[in-house]
Amino acid sequence: MTDKYAVIGHPISHSKSPLIHQAFALQTRQDISYQAIEAPLDGFKSTIERLVSEGYRGCNVTVPFKFEALKLCKQLTGRAQAAQAVNTLFFRDGDILGDNTDGVGLLADIEQNLACKLLFKRVLLLGAGGAAHGVIWQIFNAGATITVANRTLEKAQQMVSEFAPYGTVIASTFEGLEGKSFDVVINATSSSLANELPPLPKGLFKHKSLAYDMMYGKQTPFLKFAAEQGASQCTDGLGMLVEQAAEAFFKWREVRPETAAVIAQLRK
Numbered sequence: 116m117t118d119k120y121a122v123i124g125h126p127i128s129h130s131k132s133p134l135i136h137q138a139f140a141l142q143t144r145q146d147i148s149y150q151a152i153e154a155p156l157d158g159f160k161s162t163i164e165r166l167v168s169e170g171y172r173g174c175n176v177t178v179p180f181k182f183e184a185l186k187l188c189k190q191l192t193g194r195a196q197a198a199q200a201v202n203t204l205f206f207r208d209g210d211i212l213g214d215n216t217d218g219v220g221l222l223a224d225i226e227q228n229l230a231c232k233l234l235f236k237r238v239l240l241l242g243a244g245g246a247a248h249g250v251i252w253q254i255f256n257a258g259a260t261i262t263v264a265n266r267t268l269e270k271a272q273q274m275v276s277e278f279a280p281y282g283t284v285i286a287s288t289f290e291g292l293e294g295k296s297f298d299v300v301i302n303a304t305s306s307s308l309a310n311e312l313p314p315l316p317k318g319l320f321k322h323k324s325l326a327y328d329m330m331y332g333k334q335t336p337f338l339k340f341a342a343e344q345g346a347s348q349c350t351d352g353l354g355m356l357v358e359q360a361a362e363a364f365f366k367w368r369e370v371r372p373e374t375a376a377v378i379a380q381l382r383k
């Protein structure tokens with residue numbers, strides 16, 4: 116029997132997740148269906164209840180429901196707890212388990228696809244909202260030195276305070292970045308959605324630095340700025356999207372799909 120999966124968000128029509136999971140299923144010969152479902156803004160819980168009652172095996176969760184998904188789970192993986200957000204749900208015998216594959220997806224794209232190892236690298240993470248929370252632990256676990264810069268300094272300070280017992284993670288305003296440079300700069304703000312550039316000082320990018328925008332699908336003001344400022348590699352978040360999907364697929368199906376061909380296919 117075909118196992119049913121879905122991605123739930125609002126809006127959802129733009130989602131590439133069905134294409135990605137269908138490509139993975141074809142490649143690994145898994146008998147699954149995967150559809151995009153738009154839940155009403157006040158109807159996430161009832162949508163999940165419906166999927167459970169209809170025998171779905173799990174689903175992905177995207178904006179704006181990742182925090183609500185966390186609250187619904189009976190059990191959470193460590194990485195979902197660390198992120199305080201859930202993007203992957205597993206349904207079994209009426210129970211819901213929540214995981215978060217965003218951080219692993221970002222790391223796989225940066226370290227494997229882009230061949231940029233983060234150990235001892237100076238990483239600047241822009242933003243202190245949900246997207247930044249979802250990935251900061253994996254960047255830290257990779258051995259990077261992290262600065263978190265945010266428009267609202269208090270949110271960056273709160274975010275870095277979690278790391279106090281384990282190492283130095285610094286909070287900064289955008290002005291406070293003046294005169295500093297980094298090996299990797301990751302844009303996890305939602306500025307690209309509004310076609311805006313965070314107020315970044317010049318000189319942030321070192322000679323061989325990587326600029327990474329977690330948004331995908333277009334040349335963002337951040338990537339344009341980074342290229343003008345001499346970043347040697349500028350990339351959007353398409354690879355992360357495919358890698359987070361691959362990790363979810365692996366957890367659901369116990370078979371790891373190849374991602375390179377799927378990323379290349381979507382880039383076309």
Ligand code: ATR
Pocket residue numbers: 241242243244245246247265266267270303304305306309311312313314
């Ligand atoms: P998401 O889930 O996409 O991270 P969020 O939790 O609302 O969304 O967080 C949005 C992040 O982008 C925040 O860090 C926000 O900064 P503030 O905390 O100061 O609000 C940041 N952000 C949004 N628009 C921005 C802009 N134009 N310039 C700089 N930062 C911006």
